[in-house]
Amino acid sequence: MELPESESPVIRALGHRLLAAYLVDEGDSFAYVQYRHLTEAGMSMEELHAIAVQNLAALAEERVEVRQYGNIYAVLMGGNFEASLVLLEDFWSEWYSHLAPNGHVVAFPARDILAFGDSLSAEAINELNQVCQRGNNEVDHPLTNTLYRREASSWSPLYG
Numbered sequence: 001m002e003l004p005e006s007e008s009p010v011i012r013a014l015g016h017r018l019l020a021a022y023l024v025d026e027g028d029s030f031a032y033v034q035y036r037h038l039t040e041a042g043m044s045m046e047e048l049h050a051i052a053v054q055n056l057a058a059l060a061e062e063r064v065e066v067r068q069y070g071n072i073y074a075v076l077m078g079g080n081f082e083a084s085l086v087l088l089e090d091f092w093s094e095w096y097s098h099l100a101p102n103g104h105v106v107a108f109p110a111r112d113i114l115a116f117g118d119s120l121s122a123e124a125i126n127e128l129n130q131v132c133q134r135g136n137n138e139v140d141h142p143l144t145n146t147l148y149r150r151e152a153s154s155w156s157p158l159y160g
Contacts, residue, residue: 006036012049016148016156020087022052030080053087060088066096071124072117072131073099083108083143092150104150105158107131110139119149125158 009032012020022033038048064085065076073096075082085091092104096116103119107128115131117124125147132145147158 006039007034009034010038010045010048012045014087015154017144017146018086018148018155020049020052020084022048056081056084057088057090060085060091064091066099069115070127071121072115072127075114075116079112081111082114083111085114086148086155089153093153106148106150106155107145108143108148109145110143111141113139 010022012022014020023030024033033048038045059081060077063077067074067076075085077085086106086108096104100116100118102121104116105119105125105128106114106116108114109132113131115128117128119125128147132147148155149158
């Protein structure tokens, strides 16, 4: 399906096959922010991104829970935006840096599944791969079965 640019959702490339889309909570559903919305608001994509990250941070400060399971940590935040937390610099560099002293490796096979472990722990990497395998064909809004490693405030695939 091809849409005129004004009706297309705003998508931001994050690098390494990762993309961000922007949603507005309409109560019983979410709506994509479209380019026409940016034009109507006189807003740039960078401004939208900054506002979205601020909103996500506020939601995370209110709702996020991190629970240890074996050698990994599951991140819970209400079931819609867990994977989006990869966008929050403070989450990784300040809030939970102590849980992965050698750097974070994350799995986010769906929008509502986020788990992480220490990048030098073979056990954690194995358990994160299992998180991705368990989710195959059974998740709502699938994202990726690739594990990502945090390096210098950005994410890159763990392998390749």
